[in-house]
Amino acid sequence: MLRLDLTDLDFERSFAELVDARREADADVARDVRAILAAVRDEGDAALAAFTRRFDRHDPEETGWRIEQADCVAALEGLAPDLRAALELAHDRIVAYHSKQRPADSDQVDDAGVRLGARWRAVQAAGVYVPGGRAAYPSSVLMNAVPAKVAGVERLVMVTPTPDGEVNPLVLAAAALAGVDEVWRIGGAQAIAALAYGTERIKPVDVVTGPGNAWVAEAKRQLYGVVGIDMVAGPSEIVVVADGANDPEWIAADLLSQAEHDPTSQSILFTDDALFADAVAEAVDRQIATLATKAVARDSWDANGAIIVVERLDQAMPLVDRLAPEHLELAVDDPEPLFDRVRNAGSVFLGRHTPEAVGDYVAGPNHVLPTGRRARFASGLSVLDYMKRTSFLGLDAAALGRIGPAAVTLAEAEGLPAHARSVAIRLS
């Protein structure tokens, strides 16, 4: 864990290093992924089966390519009642929040008599990647699938690897709840290729979202443009801005809730109280020891954790903007003045009773958020990621008479005579 004080002589240098530190794997997977994508594009299901035998150690021709809707419903019905209720509460609140994101169409006639508008439509088909193994989270299924369904996607396809043939009932239950239309037991870069290009069995989709390992992320990156994708995600991050009136145990728990995700995760505390900083550091060490995830949390905190002491909390805000964190907690009595000064953050958690984890599951906003300083320009996953906008315009002879001559002038100035003629020929 790095400890900095704004009054340190070399603060700027140390902080700049923290901002610029790359925690993302630089594994040279690009070539492997290129080969996998080409094989699936050219050989379809045969390549998919071969990669699945090799990486997931089962043969889809025997275990089955698809997981049937009935199996997903059975998984949902097999959940313990409190777990099912929790999943349903999460689902309903995510639906409610995302329903408000549906964009409005426009259609107006302006003073020149020109009809102008924009119309939003859902993509026809979308694919959601769900990792197998440790990171197979039902909450991720909901966070990716619900916005697609709220957008109006007709065909929602889930792909998920089933290592050694083992399925994850929680993931299937979430798929049933979210209304996923097809579930395929494939994973890795080959599953992304199947969604983008289509195979004999699997029809292609228009948009692919969902978290995955370095191969999955690289496959999405390489197929960007063949399909739409969500932002490539890096390790999770939290920045907590907290005054000394907080319970250090609460803040320590919040920092650890990111640290336990992965050794590359990052948790940073800004505080204006050096004694509180000490207390949080002690609480973190104490709490880590009790966690089932202690090895991961320890590695993350030691390598990437930071506590930064400032004199006044408003001094933290320009620094937070430079970090552009995925998650930002403002743990003070009145968070509004600090929140006003935030430009770059994926999601903000206001006040002392809003731990970030409540947003991971049940609050409603999406937990798929920009990482690695990308909150400078990117947004969390939303209904818009599964829709696209068509602009339109309509002129009659009179309207074209008003604005057409200017188009002719500009087309001629740009050296595009056929552009000019297509307007001019209608003006006479």
Added chain:
Amino acid sequence: MLRLDLTDLDFERSFAELVDARREADADVARDVRAILAAVRDEGDAALAAFTRRFDRHDPEETGWRIEQADCVAALEGLAPDLRAALELAHDRIVAYHSKQRPADSDQVDDAGVRLGARWRAVQAAGVYVPGGRAAYPSSVLMNAVPAKVAGVERLVMVTPTPDGEVNPLVLAAAALAGVDEVWRIGGAQAIAALAYGTERIKPVDVVTGPGNAWVAEAKRQLYGVVGIDMVAGPSEIVVVADGANDPEWIAADLLSQAEHDPTSQSILFTDDALFADAVAEAVDRQIATLATKAVARDSWDANGAIIVVERLDQAMPLVDRLAPEHLELAVDDPEPLFDRVRNAGSVFLGRHTPEAVGDYVAGPNHVLPTGRRARFASGLSVLDYMKRTSFLGLDAAALGRIGPAAVTLAEAEGLPAHARSVAIRLS
């Protein structure tokens, strides 16, 4: 030019080939671009100067790195009055259309007492690439710069190569009109690298947009994630759906307005009138001969043009959706029923007096649109490309008491004990 009839026995095979045909250059520029990006990242302005000497044949240390605001204003003031008026009309109409795209923030408290919202902010800085030479269009400057300024971008940077040191006064005039804050005379992949990484002279930006050649497009693709980018654009396309009541000369002019862009451009006519199809084909041949751009238009029409005859125009609409064209004209008396059936198109031009070219310049909607079937999932450039959304939530103890227990249940089911604790510790 390919001529198809829906009643042809092998129509489906021929049409599928048309849909799948790749017109985008497959030049292996990825390695060159990787080297250029690394050089600019590591060596900054020195690399930038070296590439500029090599590719643009001038030395920015002598010709000057920047084009000053005063030079842009002088270019605007030096325009012929009709050209200046046309450019100002275009600017004002583009501003008006894009101003309506500014998204609304939300901030509400729901039944559980949870405060939920979303807040949009402009990115701090954006860069616009403007090609040099033949494709240096002032209309492109407006279409990229205006949405950024409407979004509220504080620092808008233009980069444009000046081959042999020559500047394009039309481009400078458009920059002045649009309120561009900095203009740098650099281009190619090296200019994209400078915008993304920053150099000694040029501060980095958050989003890079604008058209360019294969090197520029590949540079944007490789830097996607380091900065935000707009969709990588391919060759321009138009699909015209027209009945026999149109003047074939008008429709021929529309088809040629795309064909003249580039030999890889594509123009496709759907009609329900075979004799009209013949008349358009003849008019195209006749008009081409008169164009200053005839060599390009001829190559494009011969290689990529198509006329497809259907029995009824509504039969064209599922085929149009498969093509997902950048531009779609519906040249009929009542375009509404056909427009209702369009899912995939970048922009739609309604009726007989709405040539696509009027949208290129002065109508108001953006002319930066998805190409290469990407209208299945992508939208034209908009104010949203220069903004990002921060979600937020705020709970008090009572609200956390209502939804927190479900978060604890889900976190435990996912094997994330620190997540569970960060909520549970606040519930007691």
